[in-house]
Amino acid sequence: MESTQTQSQIQGAQTPIPSQVQSQVAGGPVQVACGVVAYDELRLVESETRHPLLARSFGAIPDEELSKRQKAAEEELRERGVTFAVYGHGDGAEKVWPFDIVPRPILRDEWNRIEAGLKQRIRALNLFLDDVYGPKHILNDGTVPRELIMSADSYRPQCEGLKPPGGVWTHIVGTDLVRHNDGEVYVLEDNLRCPSGVSYVIENRELMKRVLPEVFQGASIAAIEDYPERLLSTLTQTAPADVAAPKVVLLTPGVFNSAYFEHTFLAQHMGIDLVLATDLVVKDGRVWVKTTQGPERVDVIYRRIDDDFLDPECFRPDSVLGVPGLMEVYRNGGVTLANAPGAGIADDKAVYAYVPKIIKYYLEEDAILANVPTYLCGEGDQLDYVLAHLPELVVKPTNASGGYGITLGPRASKAELAKCAESIRSDPRNYVAQPFLTLSTVPTVVNGHLAPRHVDLRPFILYGSDIFVLPGGLTRVALVEGSMIVNSSQGGGSKDTWVIDG
Amino acid sequence: MICRVADSIYWLSRYIERAENIARFIDVSQMSSLGGRAIRDAQWAPLIYASGDEAAFRERFGDDFSQQRVLHFAIFDEQNPNSIFSCVRSARENARSIRGELSTALWEAINRFYLRVTEARVAAGTIVENPHRFLERVKRSSHTIVGVVVATMSHGEAWNFAMLGRVLERADKTSRILDVKYFTLLPDLSLVGSTLDIVQWSALLESTSALHMYRKRFGKIEPKQVAEFLVLDRDFPRSMRFCVSLGEECLRALTGTAPGMFSNSAEQQMGMLNSRMNYANIDDIVNNGLHEFVDSFQQQINEIGGEVSKIFFQPEA
Incomplete structure (x- = not known):
């Protein structure tokens, strides 16, 4: 599997792009090993296409016309200011959102299975969080090693004993999926903190309808446009119990955040205030927003900032960001935070390896969606295996985000492998390793022609009084030939994603 | 908001x-x-x-x-x-x-x-x-x-703040253009009545988009009337008086205060400036010095801007 799939640069990752990852990119595309053929999601050009309808409508559009539409789409995005920010480039870092006009289809039957799998996973992970910050049954009986949890950076002792309203820790989840060349869909990563990308899902669909209306003819495609309303319902459903008409706000780190476009998009589409931490104050056991008419009470905060920057009194005393006293109000049930602080422990990369066991433990069910086989370097026998097979594996640090410190075995030099082995030996708990997966492809407009490019998929899941999975999700595509780097900050693009009947 | x-x-x-x-x-x-x-x-x-x-x-x-x-x-x-x-x-x-x-x-x-x-x-x-x-x-x-x-x-709070910002800026700019150009064109009052550089006076009006509306109102170009039009005209949307009057309305809409009353210092100062503009006449202004008048006007506009900021944007928590 390719390293940078798992980092989340298009979205709200707070960390800058690590130089290690960039240098991998500069080194050129990651080639699929000789003889390995990726799974083609469409098979547009072959006789046995997976999607006859799409094959027909795209077959009827000459290349030249396709390029024209592609240009029209790009122009439209620019005019409308649909952008994301790239870190480390200073002021001019705002880039137009990259979009490809060939949609990525998923058949309804397959989607139903994915949806069931995602719901199952989220339910189990929320029970896990309740348990880990509560009675700790799963640690006490050794199903998940206590040490693994307590040693994780994403474990927040400040969250011990927390009871989030409605028992919901992860209101908004974006789970990364990939399809390997065995045809199987794997969960690559659970994003339980501030997953982003959903605004682009909605923008992509709207754009698609404008620039290629004819391909929608006769297709029955699941609607996604109601996401903002569902998100708002999810947020109000989990408001503190004593509030009749809860006031919801979206808390953003500000215009320089990479996902700022999304923050404004969601706030606007939900009709709620977009606030900075400096707009909020804690007083009389509640949170208030400063308005021109005086303070107004806030009941639910959809926060798009990291735990660390929520409340300097609780998490990071050195931080000038955040709302002093916020966690105290939260602990006493005076405000809802979505997602709940501390939820990050459940998407730790080492905990990930235990998710199938966690599902079994709480739900007594087998996991519907496959996990990528994961070797925990913290466990002796697995460590030996990893060290012996480094050139075939992808090694990831467990507690780092943003793709920091990832080593791609098949792409690494001998020196890099040696350095990686050394890092693993010095701190085994901090590393996991996985086989290198070959991502599936979708035809993409490249220099005026269609060519296969690798993709991943991030569906979005809402958890309020019920669990809702947005049909499809964000398809990211690596625009460089052979590359599996789908991040928009590194030349990745995006596609409209269709859950389609028949 | x-x-x-x-x-x-x-x-x-x-x-x-x-x-x-x-x-x-x-x-x-x-x-x-x-x-x-x-x-x-x-x-x-x-x-x-x-x-x-x-x-x-x-x-x-x-x-x-x-x-x-x-x-x-x-x-x-x-x-x-x-x-x-x-x-x-x-x-x-x-x-x-x-x-x-x-x-x-x-x-x-x-x-x-x-x-x-x-x-x-x-x-x-x-x-x-x-x-x-x-x-x-x-x-x-x-x-x-x-x-x-x-x-x-929606013509609610946001709209009123937008409008307020616009008219304060416009009042300031009209007054500055008038000040600079008037002084350049007519450095000495004794020159009133001498041959006018019609091109330059037209340009002054044009630079505030006022030429055609001025012609409709006064026809012939006369320095004093040009000043009157840009300072005191009731209906021309770039005149200083018009801007102040609209600004006062915006402030009252924001606070819900009745006409002739005030609930904060911004409203008070805006109301006073508005009254001054309503009851001024151009002869007095020119005789006492247009430059001095404009100067004090700009200062008041600045102060009102400062009060607006203090009251609405950075209130004590």
Whole structure:
């Protein structure tokens, strides 16, 4: 599997792009090993296409016309200011959102299975969080090693004993999926903190309808446009119990955040205030927003900032960001935070390896969606295996985000492998390793022609009084030939994603 | 409305208005410099005086008030916070920080404005030579934005803050242009009645978009009537009096205060200034010194701006 799939640069990752990852990119595309053929999601050009309808409508559009539409789409995005920010480039870092006009289809039957799998996973992970910050049954009986949890950076002792309203820790989840060349869909990563990308899902669909209306003819495609309303319902459903008409706000780190476009998009589409931490104050056991008419009470905060920057009194005393006293109000049930602080422990990369066991433990069910086989370097026998097979594996640090410190075995030099082995030996708990997966492809407009490019998929899941999975999700595509780097900050693009009947 | 949001709406509106005023002033200076007897470069210094940027300009360029220097400074200079480019960029930054509060049409209009000005910077050299078409576009973009605000934003708090920002900026700019040009054209009151440079007086009116409306009202161009029109006209939307009167209405709409009353210092000062404008006459103003009058007017506008900021944008928690 390719390293940078798992980092989340298009979205709200707070960390800058690590130089290690960039240098991998500069080194050129990651080639699929000789003889390995990726799974083609469409098979547009072959006789046995997976999607006859799409094959027909795209077959009827000459290349030249396709390029024209592609240009029209790009122009439209620019005019409308649909952008994301790239870190480390200073002021001019705002880039137009990259979009490809060939949609990525998923058949309804397959989607139903994915949806069931995602719901199952989220339910189990929320029970896990309740348990880990509560009675700790799963640690006490050794199903998940206590040490693994307590040693994780994403474990927040400040969250011990927390009871989030409605028992919901992860209101908004974006789970990364990939399809390997065995045809199987794997969960690559659970994003339980501030997953982003959903605004682009909605923008992509709207754009698609404008620039290629004819391909929608006769297709029955699941609607996604109601996401903002569902998100708002999810947020109000989990408001503190004593509030009749809860006031919801979206808390953003500000215009320089990479996902700022999304923050404004969601706030606007939900009709709620977009606030900075400096707009909020804690007083009389509640949170208030400063308005021109005086303070107004806030009941639910959809926060798009990291735990660390929520409340300097609780998490990071050195931080000038955040709302002093916020966690105290939260602990006493005076405000809802979505997602709940501390939820990050459940998407730790080492905990990930235990998710199938966690599902079994709480739900007594087998996991519907496959996990990528994961070797925990913290466990002796697995460590030996990893060290012996480094050139075939992808090694990831467990507690780092943003793709920091990832080593791609098949792409690494001998020196890099040696350095990686050394890092693993010095701190085994901090590393996991996985086989290198070959991502599936979708035809993409490249220099005026269609060519296969690798993709991943991030569906979005809402958890309020019920669990809702947005049909499809964000398809990211690596625009460089052979590359599996789908991040928009590194030349990745995006596609409209269709859950389609028949 | 969140204080920070109100602040941004107010300022984005001011910046758009400022860009438009600079564009108009440059355009008129350019037109009247062509074929005139005046030394070519002498034409450009007033542009810098009127925007209040003389000190900053001199520090960097000394006495070089050439067309190239002045126009580049006023249109494209990134270091000049009052250049058209800087204003449009600031307007867009403010808009971006509160994008969710704006109608989509408004955000897109501002974004397009910014993109066009950014694109024009690439050809800055050519535009500085012959800026007319570009300036027309700036004015049109500003008018589009004003229209989009009126037509697509609810006429509630945000709208009133936008309007307030616009009229305060406009009042300030009209007064500055009048001050600078009037003094240049008529340095001595004893000259009243001597042969007038009709071209230059028309240019002054044109630079506030007032020429045709002035003609409808007074016909013949007379310095005192020009002053009267720009200072005291009831109906002309760029006159100082009109702006103050509209500004007072915006403030009252924001607080719900009845006419003739006030609930904060901004309203009080705005009301006093409004009364002064309502009951002034042009003879008194000219006899006591137009420059002094305009100067005190600008000072009051500034103070009102400061009070608005204190009361609505940075209230004590």
